[in-house]
Amino acid sequence: MTGRLRAPTGRYGGKTAAERQAERRGRFLDAALKLFGGTPGYRGTTVAALCEAAGLSTRQFYEEFRTLEDVLAALHLRVNDWAEEAVVAAFAAAAAGLPLAERVTVIFRAYAGNVTADPSRIRITFVEIVGVSPRLEEQRLARRARWIELICAEATAAVERGEAAPRDYRLAATAFIGSVNGLLHDWTAGWVDATLDEVVDELVRQLLGILRPPGWVPEGR
Template identity: 35%
Template sequence: MGGMEPSSLRVYGGVDGDHRKAERRVRFLEAGLDLLGAPDADATLSVRGVCKRAGLAARYFYESFADREELTAAVYDQVIDDLATGALAAVTAAPHDAAAKVRAGLGTVIGVVGDDPRRGRLLFSTRAGAVLAERRQRSTLLFAGLLGGQAKDFYGLGDSADLDVLSQFAVGGLAQTLTAWLDGALRIDRDDLVEHCTRIFLAIGAPVRD
């Protein structure tokens, strides 16, 4: 042992220590999503509950997260990052047609939250712990900015107060619509929901692009 190189000490079972730490972090994020996205979830996590769900000791939790609030924020941010990245990729890949691009973006968003109800409940449930409330406000601004930016690029528009208002209105309205859909208050299948939302987005954007 005395002659072993420091780099060798970080390797166990053929897996580098940093890689194992990253794998444990992913397990904690997945456990956090399971708990935060459960139908009867509270707005806050417990470290003990997350560790039990992940099947890992508490000492591993603290190598990646300072506390439960930091994990909650990381889970939410990961879901938002995946959603935004997927939606932008779909819009970029769609034909150069307004309806096609709007449909692609909305279809991706609705598909993600529909396929994984945990994500939908995390993003759109009425639970409002301090961390989630702050993150939801920031994500609304993020998606409004993305929507406005896409509209500017597609139509060659400059900065516009009208566009800013419509972007905020569209994103807020979509969030409420998805909340009702995920809760079962809005009884409509996914494809029809995408089509309805596409028509609405195109209609409310008409005054800005005309």
């Protein structure tokens, strides 16, 4: 023999096995966003229908997921990650250093703009995920807890700057996140006659009312 056999690189069509797997998974999640977040919804979707929408086979589905519930779980995390990334980016680009009211407005406009950019995201986050199983309820509440932590962290920072009243904000933040979720869902469903900017302004007023209750005066004023 004049040469050696090369070890397989794992590439096919210029992509590694990991890249192909990520692409397949992405196609399943993109298809699930349309089906779970639209018609027929998660409970009305079959594995066969999801595979057809993704343009992939059932064999490929079971290489990536065990059940449709696993797809919903992954999709729920993906949608929440998009919103969280939008908030972090907005804070880094524009909100840092602004007075409290302006900073909160920038953050909520970024969040609301992201989750309402596609009505399917709202339905995945606030409708389809609810009551599916104990596992998904735990995941849903865990992701909600992350948003509560974000509000509490912002409140704590505002207190340290003298922009908000000192108190334990966990209960108030939990109630406020419920208001955010409910209002954005109802607005997306067409039950609230307002523009998205008006919805954001209302949420900002509610949060500022929590951070700056009637009668509270910043120190030194």
